[in-house]
Structure formats: structure tokens, C-alpha cells
Amino acid sequence: MIELRKISKTYNGKDKIIDNLNLIINEGEIIALIGESGCGKTTTMKMINLLEKPSSGEILINGINIINSNITELRRNIGYVIQKVGLFPHMTVGENIELVPKLKKWNKEKRKEKSYELLKLVDLDPEIFYNRYPQELSGGQxxxxxxARSLAADPKIILMDEPFSALDPLTREMLQDELLKIQSELQKTIIFVTHDMDEAIKIADKIAVMKDGKILQFDRPEQILKNPKNEYIEFFIGKERLWKTPEMVLAKDIMQKKFAKINKEGSVAKAIEIMKEKSVETLFVVEKIREGSQKILGVITPKNLKSYDNFFSNDKSNKVKEYMSEKYISVDENSNMLDVLNIMSAKNFRNIVVLNSLEEVVGLITPTSMLNIISEISPSKDKEVNEIE
Ligand SMILES: Nc1ncnc2c1ncn2[C@@H]1O[C@H](COP(=O)(O)OP(=O)(O)OP(=O)(O)O)[C@@H](O)[C@H]1O
Ligand SMILES: [Mg+2]
Structure with a gap:
């Protein structure tokens, strides 16, 4: 287990780059540190192998404060994949992988055996790649x-700083899958820095969202998606990824703001004209309170107009308010989707008027708006499957 306790970091006594940060990482977990550029991800990670020293606070690995430990020994026991690949260009693939085993004085045979095993693990043929130089490899390779190099000395902990960020999306996905496969075999404790929320969601057991040297939220991906702690995290996750449950979707999110309506002083002829023009059967009768504010009075449907026998006239004297029905249902804009569904089915109404706290009309919910939102709230992965189908 790794524990960062009240860690702060300043350079030259200036601003706090890391600000009183606490983090507990359990053995065998992959943790993603995510956040905007400059928020302190790399610095946080580097403190775990003391490439950066905290200005204050403690870092415990298996209960032991590492601050005063033997740094060389510590680093050899923590794998590190740096932000840019960082292979040594003048060394072959084999020599690169065997760097730490060599420092640990493993004999040549054991080192080569390990290299071969790791090359196979990362899906590269050792016979082809062992003696190549880094410039003879693609970015993904x-x-x-x-x-492979970070795994060479069998460290229990591996730090990975944006290991896949320079790769094209396809190679990136392949390597993410590879990492998950390796992890299921080796169960390392991995701290993985990324900019990419999709990557974090895919590979991490827990995600720490960072901003200005602090961790804003640290939780399982689905918890962060379901319950982002604040607006910044919501923004960072991106609306399209938010995992909404029906309780989280409100009438005001579903409603359409534009719908067919007519002022109560309008004529029946005008009402019919609007119905035809907009191809709707329901017209809401409203009263203007002030600019941009309307109250609902009732509803007009062809049924209400049965008694109107002058269908084809332009008679302006018949007002809609004399024909309208007052039977309509409304919900408060902050009612959730479940309430709306219940009302729709209990009252057997197709259209529901949405009112704000001043009882002004702000929108309309129709069966189509419900269908749209239902397809939106299914998790994005399901959406992909549907698209493929
Ligand atoms: N040696 C240093 N001296 C002074 N400031 C530094 C030093 N190293 C990093 N910083 C500052 O610390 C802050 C955090 O840097 P860090 O590298 O941890 O960010 P990051 O979250 O990894 O960003 P990126 O996503 O761009 O890699 C930045 O504002 C950076 O300028
Ligand atoms: Mg960084």
C-alpha cells in the first residue's frame, strides 16, 4: 500500500505546486491521476520514487516512510515509464530492458531470459526486436x-506518466488492452498519469481528478461519472460521458423549449392555422404576463373544436379561450424523469407542460423528448454497440 499524507511541494518557497495532498493506493490497484496540464500529476508521481522530494508531508510504502530511505534502492524497486518514452538511443532494445536488472547484478542469462519473457508479454517477437535500436521501432513499439523495461526487475509498483499519449488512437487502444492483460497476470500497483478521461475510465480501478495541486475527487470511475463532486469535474468529464440515472435527469433537461402555443385572445381560425402549419394536434393556450413570461391557461385540440362549426371561415370573433379545455398536466421544471414518467403513464397524457417556480411555462415534454433522453442515459459503451449493430 502507498499512502501520501499531507504532501505539499513548493519550488524555491514560491507557490504550492502540490497542496496538502492525501492519497491512499491499495496493492494491486491501477490508479489514474488525471487533470489539466500543469496541475501537478507528474510531480505527484515523481514524489513516489523521490525523483522530487516533498516540501512537507509523508509518503509511506507498506507503512514505512520513504523520505529517508535509500533512494537508489527505492527507485530500482519502482518501475517508471516516463512522459516521453525515454529509451536510450545508443542501447539496443535488450540493453534498454535490462538496465535495472543489470544494476541489480543479475547474470547475463537471467537478464536475457527476462527480456525475452517481457518482449513476448508486450507482444513483440524477441527474435526480431531484441537487438534492434530504438530508432528502428515505431512509436507504439x-x-x-x-x-517492458518498467517491468524488468519485477517491481511491485509501476509509475506510468502518460505512457500512451503520443500514439495514434488505434495503437493507444491496443496498448491499453495490453496493459490490462499484463495487469491481470501480474497484479502490480500502478499509478498512471493521463490527460484522457476515456483512457482513465478504461484502465483505472480508481481515478484521482486533480486541479491546482489538489485532488478534487478520488473514486471508482463509475462513481465519478455518476456523482461528479463539483462543476469542474463535471466539465472535465464532459457532458457526453456523464452517467445519468433517471433520478438525475430533470424535467428542464428533457423538455423542448419551443412548442406550439397561442395567446388566449387569439382566434380559433388562427389556432387552426398554427396547428396545420406546425402539424400538431395540441396547442397550448397561454397568457402573456410580461416580456418572455407566459402562464398556461389551457389546451386546444381538434376535439375541443368540434362545436366550432365555422371551420373554414376567417372569423376573428371566436376566441380560443372559449373553446379551450383546462385539462392539461404540468410538472415543476425540477421534477425528475421518474416523476415525469409516472405522471405520463398514470394520467395517460402524452404532453406535459413544464413550469418554473413562478408557475410560468418554460417548456413541454412529449413522448419524443422522453425517448431521446432514454437513449442518452444509457452508458456510452452500450451506445457504441448499438451503432455497430
Ligand atoms: N523544477 C521545477 N521548478 C519550478 N516549477 C516546476 C518545476 N517542475 C514543475 N514545475 C511546475 O509545477 C507545476 C506542475 O507540474 P507537473 O509537471 O507536475 O504538471 P502535470 O500535471 O504533469 O502537467 P502535464 O500534463 O503538462 O504533464 C507546473 O506549473 C510546473 O510549471
Ligand atoms: Mg506531466
Missing amino acids: QQRIGI
Whole structure:
């Protein structure tokens, strides 16, 4: 287990780059540190192998404060994949992978055996790649070597700083899958820095969202998606990824703001004209309170107009308010989707008027708006499957 306790970091006594940060990472977990550029991800990660020293606070690994430990020994026991691949260009793939085993004085045979095993693990043929130089590899292959190298001395902890960020999306996905496969075999404790929320969601057991040197939220991906702690996290996750449950979707999110309506002083002829023009059967009768504010009075449907026998005239004297029905249902804009569904089915109404706290009309919910939102709230992965189908 790794524990960061009240860690702060300043450079030259200036602003706090890391500000009183607490983090507990359990053995065998993959943790993603995510946040905007400059928020302190790399710094946080580097403090775990003391490439950066905290200005204050403690870092415990298995209960032991590492601050005063033997740094060389510590680093050899923590794998590190740096932000840019960082293979040594003048060394072969094999030599790169065997760097730490060599420092640990493993004999040549054992080192080569390990290299071969790791190359196979990252899906590269050792016979082809062992003696190559980094510049003879593609970006994705270099990144695989970077991972192999971090695993070489069998460290329990691996730090990975944006290991896949320079890769094209396809290679990136392949390497993410590879990492998950490796992790299911080796169960390392991995701290993984990324800019990419999709990547974090895919690979991490828990995600720490960072901003200005602080962790704003640290939780399982689905919890962060379901319950982002504040607006910044919501923004960072992106609306399209938010995992909405029906309780989280409100009438005001579903409603359409534009719908067919007519002022109570309008004529029946005008009402019929609007119905025809907009191809609707329901017209809401409203009264203007002030600019941009309307109250609902009733509803007009062809049924209400049965008694109107002058269908084809332009008679302006018949007002809609004399024909309208007052039977309509409304919900408050903050009612959730479940309430709306219940009302729709209990009262057997197709259209529901949405009112704000001043009882002004703000929108309309129709069966189509419900269908749209139902397709939206299914998790994005399901959406992909549907698209493929
Ligand atoms: N040696 C240093 N001296 C002074 N400031 C530094 C030093 N190293 C990093 N910083 C500052 O600390 C802040 C955090 O840097 P860090 O590298 O941890 O960010 P990051 O979240 O990893 O960003 P990125 O996503 O761009 O890699 C930045 O504002 C950076 O300028
Ligand atoms: Mg960084």
C-alpha cells in the first residue's frame, strides 16, 4: 500500500505546486491521476520514487516512510515509464530492458531470459526486436519497450506518466488492452498519469481528478461519472460521458423549449392555422404576463373544436379561450424523469407542460423528448454497440 499524507511541494518557497495532498493506493490497484496540464500529476508521481522530494508531508510504502530511505534502492524497486518514452538511443532494445536488472547484478542469462519473457508479454517477437535500436521501432513499439523495461526487475509498483499519449488512437487502444492483460497476470500497483478521461475510465480501478495541486475527487470511475463532486469535474468529464440515472435527469433537461402555443385572445381560425402549419394536434393556450413570461391557461385540440362549426371561415370573433379545455398536466421544471414518467403513464397524457417556480411555462415534454433522453442515459459503451449493430 502507498499512502501520501499531507504532501505539499513548493519550488524555491514560491507557490504550492502540490497542496496538502492525501492519497491512499491499495496493492494491486491501477490508479489514474488525471487533470489539466500543469496541475501537478507528474510531480505527484515523481514524489513516489523521490525523483522530487516533498516540501512537507509523508509518503509511506507498506507503512514505512520513504523520505529517508535509500533512494537508489527505492527507485530500482519502482518501475517508471516516463512522459516521453525515454529509451536510450545508443542501447539496443535488450540493453534498454535490462538496465535495472543489470544494476541489480543479475547474470547475463537471467537478464536475457527476462527480456525475452517481457518482449513476448508486450507482444513483440524477441527474435526480431531484441537487438534492434530504438530508432528502428515505431512509436507504439517503443512504448511497448518502455513498459517492458518498467517491468524488468519485477517491481511491485509501476509509475506510468502518460505512457500512451503520443500514439495514434488505434495503437493507444491496443496498448491499453495490453496493459490490462499484463495487469491481470501480474497484479502490480500502478499509478498512471493521463490527460484522457476515456483512457482513465478504461484502465483505472480508481481515478484521482486533480486541479491546482489538489485532488478534487478520488473514486471508482463509475462513481465519478455518476456523482461528479463539483462543476469542474463535471466539465472535465464532459457532458457526453456523464452517467445519468433517471433520478438525475430533470424535467428542464428533457423538455423542448419551443412548442406550439397561442395567446388566449387569439382566434380559433388562427389556432387552426398554427396547428396545420406546425402539424400538431395540441396547442397550448397561454397568457402573456410580461416580456418572455407566459402562464398556461389551457389546451386546444381538434376535439375541443368540434362545436366550432365555422371551420373554414376567417372569423376573428371566436376566441380560443372559449373553446379551450383546462385539462392539461404540468410538472415543476425540477421534477425528475421518474416523476415525469409516472405522471405520463398514470394520467395517460402524452404532453406535459413544464413550469418554473413562478408557475410560468418554460417548456413541454412529449413522448419524443422522453425517448431521446432514454437513449442518452444509457452508458456510452452500450451506445457504441448499438451503432455497430
Ligand atoms: N523544477 C521545477 N521548478 C519550478 N516549477 C516546476 C518545476 N517542475 C514543475 N514545475 C511546475 O509545477 C507545476 C506542475 O507540474 P507537473 O509537471 O507536475 O504538471 P502535470 O500535471 O504533469 O502537467 P502535464 O500534463 O503538462 O504533464 C507546473 O506549473 C510546473 O510549471
Ligand atoms: Mg506531466
